[in-house]
Amino acid sequence: MLITDLIRLTSSSFLAYRMRSFLTGLGIAIGITAVILLTSIGEGLHQFVLSEFSQFGTNLIAIQPGKTQTQGGNVGIFGSVRTISIEDAQSLRLLPNVEYINPSITGNSEVRFEGKTRRTTTIGAGHDMTKVLSTRIKTGSFLPDDDPTQARALVVLGSKVRDELFAGVNPLGSYVRIGGQRYRVIGVMEPKGQMLGFDLDDTVFIPAARALELFNRPGLMEIQLSYKAGSDLNNVMSAITKRLIERHGREDFTLIPQEKALEVLSSVLNVITFAVGALGGISLLVGGVGILTIMTMAVSERTAEIGLLRALGAQERQVLLLFLGEAILLSASGGLAGLALGIGIAQALHGLFPALPVHTPWLFAILAELSAISIGLLAGVMPARRAARLDPVEALKTQ
């Protein structure tokens, strides 16, 4: 039997029972729609979250005080471990494959200009912060490469702070007061937008040494370090560890490579996408039961026809193929309809709510269609085998 004939014969019964085929296919279509819709949203969120976290670059390592053994929060900031100093940060600069380092302290302070006050995030940073975190200066320049022990009182404004305090005025060269001290404005950052609800533009940047004084802190909160793209992460990390142990005498710090963190995050998000997809898969199973029901009915309704096919020389295998083909045709066409429906609804949702990230990878679409086909195959096997094994004499007797 040629494959084209198989398709011709199976589609003839598919078309002969249009309503029934439509409804059975619909069961699978709804299942595939659910799977595609849920995984599209899951994957959209996945990509959205990852892009939020990788906007600062991926060849980053964060060094925090305190040794953590788990992925949990770092208690080092409040603990009694030895702090990380600006000198520690400087010492890492010369390590092989290290490109830039940035000592970092984050706090909150009031920024005043001509009677206007704004409470903003105040970040103590180093000269190379813009290079480490891939941020850009819009006007002026970023903090100079001062001797950290004698850092000048200079400030770079986030775009929002600039807009709020210096509406319509060129801020460069003006003096603002931060925590009671005068700082000269030397630059304004390009707007960067929000990241997970945190306004990256509502910030000011001052030299790290000044920030330590301002917040009255003994050490840095974090060193951010970028390494050369293509260099071995593990080598860079062990060099950092070695150097800091030399300086501290023991390992009282933690290295958090961005790449690893992204991997962990990505795998967590993958599990979530898979889990919502599996939830949709339940309705796909229900659709499979529908096919099983219809095919079982078809076999008993067409018993005489099966007997006839056997009399005309059909082998058991051919009868099996015909009925399996019908089950697969039902599930495959339902699956295709479901794909169209699922992608359509996902895009429509994205159109209605642009904030909702939606993404349907081709791989998911293909996998969904394949699972529809295999569900048809599974649901069809039992009835098709029953059809193939009918006694032709008995089958011919039925009307």
Next chain:
Amino acid sequence: MIEFERVSRSFTVGDQQVSALRDINLSITSGDYVSIMGPSGSGKSTLLNLIGLLDRPSSGTYTLDGSNVTALNDTQQARIRSRKIGFVFQSFHLVPRLSAAMNIELPLILAGIPVQERKERVQKLLENYGLTDRAHHRPDQLSGGQRQRVAIARATSMHPSVLLADEPTGNLDQTTGREVINLLEQLTEQNVTLILVTHDPALGERASRQLHMRDGEIIPNHR
């Protein structure tokens, strides 16, 4: 050439063994026209099913064209049914959703005959049986006589050497029945073995050889 040697067929009904055929010895030469007659339950249909390889004997041997076909597996028997045997049924057994042409094509499809050859054969059969203008009609749009003509065309599409007809006129009126019998009898001129099961003595007597059955046995020297 059909040869039955001590062929028996028994069924288990409940916990009882019922013999449908007992020790049948039979030999039918190619091109013969044989009618099988007898009351219901005499084993006519069982005999026909055994000849058509739809059923297997409980004991004995069946030799078709010189080869023992008793012990063949399902696939091998299906191949022989496909190439050597044609069936015509009382209730036509057409596939209701397929056109007349496609019903005729069905055995050719199952046998995997190439498309071009299939088209030619079907076209010829439609012409031979006066069905050309009905080719694309479904069975429910055909008269009884037309339906049985489609069934005969289908049964002969693979050029079988044996044609088995089980009460082929049972669902037809007198005139149409006569036409159908004429068509079947014409086939015997092409060296096709025609085996006809019937209740109707007038019909049975037309055959060159008549078998009378009772209680699973062929009555020797009937009348």
